[in-house]
Amino acid sequence: AQTVTQSQPEMSVQEAETVTLSCTYDTSESDYYLFWYKQPPSRQMILVIRQEAYKQQNATENRFSVNFQKAAKSFSLKISDSQLGDAAMYFCAFYQTGANNLFFGTGTRLTVIP
């Protein structure tokens, strides 16, 4: 089974600064997708960003960008100009094309300091 590892249980960042959350995954497949989901205190799971493995270009969504290193099986999330509303649990997730399961990491709790 695929595994997704988030080695940082907790991170903190000053408001307006930049923070990077780490994620590594293990797979022998070449066709897959990677995701970052945000879970604020409301508990709602919100998609932040998605990366297709066949795309070399790193995905970007406004202040959120990823550093996708396919050979190293690394998928980190960079949050620029951090805002108070970015405080949440962040989950990295892996999906192998053709499967029916989305594998999640254990999450990183991000605190934004005013």
Next chain:
Amino acid sequence: NAGVTQTPKFQVLKTGQSMTLQCAQDMNHEYMSWYRQDPGMGLRLIHYSVGAGITDQGEVPNGYNVSRSTTEDFPLRLLSAAPSQTSVYFCASSREQGPGANVLTFGAGSRLTVL
């Protein structure tokens, strides 16, 4: 559109009781799934369905039952609740089979406590 609606949001059960968590979506999504979220373990797939009348087991199916009689509804049944089933449960759906290219839409979650 309401998206994915889960009920109830909170529930307390006694060991051995049964109950059903309801999930409904109004997006005409073929794929629906149930996850449980436990502290320090992320989300794990319980059961999923790729269309009406079709269900299959995920990573942690024991103690749970599902059915999919319509495209819109995908209830999760706890047959005889155990304290190990204390968790937050999420229903999620996507347009086609598999949550890959078609991103999952999650419900707001249901917190279940089994005493």
